[in-house]
Amino acid sequence: MRDLILIALYALGAGTLVGLIGELSLRLLRRRSIILHICVMLTVTVASVVAGIAAVAQAMFLSAHDLQVVLITVLASAAVSLAVGTTFGRRLAAASVWSVQARERERQMEASRRELVAWVSHDLRTPLAGLRAMAEALEDKVVNDQETVSEYHHRIRVETDRMSQLVDDLFELSRINAGALQLTLSRVSLADVVSDAMATTAPLAARRGVTVTAHAGDWPVIMAGEKEITRVVANLLVNSVRYTPPHGTVQIDAAVQAGEAWLAVADTCGGIPETDLTRVFDVAFRGERARTPQPQEDTFGGGLGLAIVRGLVEAHGGQVRVDNTSVGCRFEVRMPLAPAAGRDGTRRSPPIGPAEPTRTSIPSGSVLHQ
Template identity: 60%
Template sequence: MDDLVAIAMSALTGALIVGVPGALVLRALHRRSVTASVCVLLAVTVLAVVAGITLVAEQMFISDHDQHVLLIVVPVAGLVSLGIGWWLGRRLARDAMWAADARDRERRLEASRRDLIAWVSHDLRTPLAGMRAMTEALEDGVVTDPVTVADYHRRIRAENDRMAALVDDLFELSRIHAGLLRLAPVDVPLGEVVSDAVAAASPVASSRGVHVVAATEQWPTVRASEPELSRIVGNLLINAVRYTPSDGTVTVTGGREASGGWFAVSDTCGGIPDVDLPHLFDVAFRGSRARTPSAGGGGLGLAIVRGLVEAHGGRVEVGNIAGGCRFLVRMPG
């Protein structure tokens, strides 16, 4: 019994000699690195065992041969444990980082949903109030002049078309965020898509006094779903036309690079504030300049562009150039 008590006391002493400093080190590392904490914990455990063995051997409870064997086996096992601990710590740290990123993404999505609801509520409420006022004026006979009546009908139709476009944008954005977008990539001549988009944007550009030019002759062929690619080019063109002043120019260029094809939409809007550039593709973001419903759009066009481009495996960038800004889209070839 006395021998057992002596062995226990020796083991406890060794554990305290190593364990107390080890606990202090672990406390200092607990907010820094999971990998380091796991490795320190395993090292403390192994060193505590070695210290206990050494103290017991000093009391001559085991032979020199057994002591040498233990002092070889335990450190080797400790090295293996440290290797496993390092690998496990790396996995734990990576999993924790992924979990933190997932929480951050969820918070950003929730904030984006709240902003989207606020923006859409505003963009729907304003035209609905105007349409209701004009409808009541027509019903009550307040407006009887044929020219004014025709103007009211034209305005009601325009607001109805704008709200229909906003609902279409919301539907498209919900498909992208829900992962329900189904692409059918084929080889698409980019020049044909750009030509159709320029023709579609020309009436709006002409009414604003903006010139739209496709400046590339040799357009590449890209791998994309044609309807979605048309939506990308059309949204970028309309966005450029809306913010280009009268007598300004919107230019579309394109070409081929090693990874595929690219095209760019440049305008003469005067540039975008640097503080707005990182947020330009966020849902419902409208920038530091106040954008009223009369300016068109619900702040969703560029968010849809990014979602569609990334769904194709491409990238979209924006930057300022002399006198304006440039949207660059890279698509797989």
């Protein structure tokens, strides 16, 4: 019985000494990664067992050969235990980090959904109240002069267009978030897409006094859904035109790099605050907390355009980002090239000519002067 007590004391003493060293190490490493903490804990656990066995074996006055056999066996078992424990520890740490990130993302998405519902309700309630007031005024003959009646009809159309676009954006965003977006991929020339987007944005740019330019040279041909990529380019272009002050410029560039196509829309808006750069693609983010629509007719939308851009681009397996420049900001979209699109995956932009009078094509160095 006395021998057993001594063995227990030897093992307890050796394990306690290793445990104290391990606790001190964990205190010094408390600001390090969780993986390092798990590795240290495993090392301390195995080392305490090895130290206890080694102390007991030494106290038992084993022969040199027997002591060597015991130590080799224990060290081999310790090495296997550490290898297995470290592998599963890394997996556990990764799963723990992923779980925390998933919960945080879910919390952010839920907060974003609640915020979106509140903001959309406001964006719908405001024009609806105005429509009702104008409709009642027309119905009750409160206004009867032709100029005012015409203005009321104009405002009703404007507010109706505003709500229609908001509903369309919500529908598109719901399809993206629900995974119900079905893409019909085909070879799409960015020259044609940008040409259509410039023609569509021309009236808005004219009202705001903004010059829209397209680069000279080759335009990539990508594999994408034509309708979806057209909306991506149009949303980016409209967003840049809206936030560019009068007499500013919006430049569209595209090229092939590292086996993929990129398209960039750069403006002279003055830049985006650094704190907002990571939020510009969030749902309903407008860069300001006020939700009251501005009195211009070109302020349609509920802050969903860039969120739709990100969703559509990622659905194609691409990426979108935004960076500040010295005079404004630059949105860049990267998309996969179309197979067998030529030696460099590009296409020369067609010149303007009488053969296609309904399409505004992009000639070399074309400019929309407003």
